[in-house]
Amino acid sequence: EDQVTQSPEALRLQEGESSSLNCSYTVSGLRGLFWYRQDPGKGPEFLFTLYSAGEEKEKERLKATLTKKESFLHITAPKPEDSATYLCAVQAMTTDSWGKLQFGAGTQVVVTP
């Protein structure tokens, strides 16, 4: 069974204090790994898709990387507006899963001024 595990569950950072979030996955053939940001009571906001090991993508203070077993989301010099829950999801290659995303439980990030 496909599994996605995110760590830590929660992270409290000072403004400017860089850190990394981890997403470990087991899937029967990875088609893609996705990162989303979710604010309380709102829909997940798409951030990145990673397709193959070694791939990296950046957007403002966020950088996502992928290996064969895990992905990291690096937050560089975070600001209070980066406070959110960050969700990782995988899409498997099996034909019966089609576009289904399997989500992790998320990492809740709080950035204080």
Added chain:
Amino acid sequence: DSGVTQTPKHLITATGQRVTLRCSPRSGDLSVYWYQQSLDQGLQFLIQYYNGEERAKGNILERFSAQQFPDLHSELNLSSLELGDSALYFCASSRRGTGDMYEQYFGPGTRLTVT
């Protein structure tokens, strides 16, 4: 704003009742997905439609059903509601979804409260 719209935003109903949640995908998107998010379960995939046809099913209860109409909007029907069905229900859409990797864009969600 993702371009995906969902109505209503909030729904309060009693146990045993039936409700319908509506989703309009982004312009040009053919695939629609439904997810349920509760505090103890996280985001769970329910069902996917592509251009009017069901393509994948997740842990969707038999009391729940969905359809996608010719104009590509989708409805999720929840019947014989139980307290445990209280959750946020999200719709997402993507350009395709037939095994290809196209990003899913989520709507703002419908918060269902069953009393």
